[in-house]
Amino acid sequence: MAEKSVLEQIAKKSGKQAGEIEDLVEEKKKKFSGLLTDSGASFMVAKDLGIELGLESVKRINIAALKDGMQNVDLLVRVMKIFSPKEFEKNGKRGTLCNLIIADSTGEARFTVWHDDVEKIAKKGVKRGSILLLHNCYAKEFNGKVQTSLAYKGRFEVNPDAIFADLPEAKSKIVKAGELAEGMNDVSIVARVLRIFPATEFDRNGKKGKVMNFLIGDETGTVRATAWNDLVEEAQKLAEGEAVSIDEGYTKPGLKEVELHLGWQARISKVDETGLPSSEEIRKGSATRKKIIELKQGDSNVLVEGKIITVNKGALFYNVCPKCGGKVHRLDEGIVCDKCGEVKEPDIREVISVRIDDGSAQVDAVAYGKEAEKIIGLSNKELKKQRSERGSESMIEELQELNGTKIRIVGKVKQSNYSNQPELVAGVVELD
Ligand SMILES: [Zn+2]
Structure with missing residues (x-):
C-alpha cells in the first residue's frame, strides 16, 4: 500500500477522499502490470490530478x-x-x-x-x-x-518526508567480536573500548603515517583494532570504557588472532550505552582460566584465581606525567617526561604487587592504577597523603591483613623487571 502521508497529501490537495486516491493508485499499478512501485504510482496519480507534491521538484533528477x-x-x-x-x-x-x-x-x-x-x-x-x-x-x-x-x-x-524514495537499503554487516574472521570487508561492530595504546608515527617509502591500536570487546570476545592515519585522530578521542561503533572496517590476520583494521573509509563514532556488558565482564568473559603452574611468558587474557599470601614490599605509587600518563624521570634540572618535557607537578599512579597461591604454584601479581586501588583500598589522593605521612613500609605492613583473601585476576604474563620470574600483570582485579 502506498504511504498514508502521501495519499493524504494528494487527497488534501485534490479535494478528494483518501480512499479514492488509494483506488487510483491501485488502478495505476494494475495498468502498469506491477512494474510501478507504490510511490511511483502515487506520483503518477498526483501528476494526473495536476498536483505538486512537496518533494517533487522539476530539477530533481536521478x-x-x-x-x-x-x-x-x-x-x-x-x-x-x-x-x-x-x-x-x-x-x-x-x-x-x-x-x-x-x-x-x-x-x-x-x-x-x-x-x-x-x-x-x-x-x-x-x-x-x-x-x-x-x-x-x-x-x-x-x-x-x-x-x-x-x-x-x-x-x-x-530524512525528509521522503515520499517518493525508492531508495536502496544501506547494507551493513554488523558483527560481533567473536564472529570476526580473516578477509572480511565493510565490517560494522558495536563494542566497548577496553584499552587504548599510544599512537605511533612511521615512515613508509618517504611518506609519514600514523597508527594506533586499541582493544575492543563485546559479550562474544575481544579484538584488537588498528587505526591508520586520519582515523588515529578519531581513535584518540575514545576513552577506555566507552561504547563505540565502528563502521567499514576490514579484517587481517594479526600476530595471534584476527585484527580489525580501520582504513581511510572507516568511521568511528561514540554510541550511548548499548546494553554491552561492562569492561570487566568482557575481559573476564573472554579470558582463559589457567592454573598458576600453567602460566607461560607471553600469555595474555588469562584468568587466575587464588589467595593472597603476602603483599610484596614496594613504593605503592610512582610519578607520572599529568599530560600523557607516561613515566617521568627525576633529573638535576627537575622532573621530565620524555614526551612532554618538564613536568611541574607530577600525578601519581598506584602500583602494588601481591604473591598469590592457587594450590598449584605461586606467582607475583602486579596491579596498577584503579586496579591497584582495589587492593590498596585508598583513593589516589588519600594514598599520596598517607604515604608522605607514614611511608609505604608501614602501609604495606597494614595491608598484610589481606593475606588469605581470595583474589581473581585477569591479565597477562610477563617477565618481572626485578626478579626475572614470570609475573602476572593485572588488567582486572576482583577481591572477595
Ligand atoms: Zn608526558
Whole structure:
C-alpha cells in the first residue's frame, strides 16, 4: 500500500477522499502490470490530478542522469557510506571535506561536502542509511566518474518526508567480536573500548603515517583494532570504557588472532550505552582460566584465581606525567617526561604487587592504577597523603591483613623487571 502521508497529501490537495486516491493508485499499478512501485504510482496519480507534491521538484533528477557540468539539480538519495572528514590545505588556506557515497534506485555516486557543511553532516546526525534531499548540486567528472557537490547556495535536508524514495537499503554487516574472521570487508561492530595504546608515527617509502591500536570487546570476545592515519585522530578521542561503533572496517590476520583494521573509509563514532556488558565482564568473559603452574611468558587474557599470601614490599605509587600518563624521570634540572618535557607537578599512579597461591604454584601479581586501588583500598589522593605521612613500609605492613583473601585476576604474563620470574600483570582485579 502506498504511504498514508502521501495519499493524504494528494487527497488534501485534490479535494478528494483518501480512499479514492488509494483506488487510483491501485488502478495505476494494475495498468502498469506491477512494474510501478507504490510511490511511483502515487506520483503518477498526483501528476494526473495536476498536483505538486512537496518533494517533487522539476530539477530533481536521478543519479544515473547526472552528467559532467550539470548545475542546479536536486537529488533524493540514501547515504550508503560516509568517509572520515579530512583536512586539507590549498593555496595556504585550510579546509575540511567529507566524502559520502550516495545512492538511489538508478545508481551510486560520490558526494562531497565542504567546510561548514562537514560540521552539519555530523551535527544533523547524518549516518549510513540516512536519506538526504540535496538542493542545488552541481556535477563534475573525475577519473571517469561523475561526482556531485552542493553549490555555493546549496543545502541538504536529512530524512525528509521522503515520499517518493525508492531508495536502496544501506547494507551493513554488523558483527560481533567473536564472529570476526580473516578477509572480511565493510565490517560494522558495536563494542566497548577496553584499552587504548599510544599512537605511533612511521615512515613508509618517504611518506609519514600514523597508527594506533586499541582493544575492543563485546559479550562474544575481544579484538584488537588498528587505526591508520586520519582515523588515529578519531581513535584518540575514545576513552577506555566507552561504547563505540565502528563502521567499514576490514579484517587481517594479526600476530595471534584476527585484527580489525580501520582504513581511510572507516568511521568511528561514540554510541550511548548499548546494553554491552561492562569492561570487566568482557575481559573476564573472554579470558582463559589457567592454573598458576600453567602460566607461560607471553600469555595474555588469562584468568587466575587464588589467595593472597603476602603483599610484596614496594613504593605503592610512582610519578607520572599529568599530560600523557607516561613515566617521568627525576633529573638535576627537575622532573621530565620524555614526551612532554618538564613536568611541574607530577600525578601519581598506584602500583602494588601481591604473591598469590592457587594450590598449584605461586606467582607475583602486579596491579596498577584503579586496579591497584582495589587492593590498596585508598583513593589516589588519600594514598599520596598517607604515604608522605607514614611511608609505604608501614602501609604495606597494614595491608598484610589481606593475606588469605581470595583474589581473581585477569591479565597477562610477563617477565618481572626485578626478579626475572614470570609475573602476572593485572588488567582486572576482583577481591572477595
Ligand atoms: Zn608526558
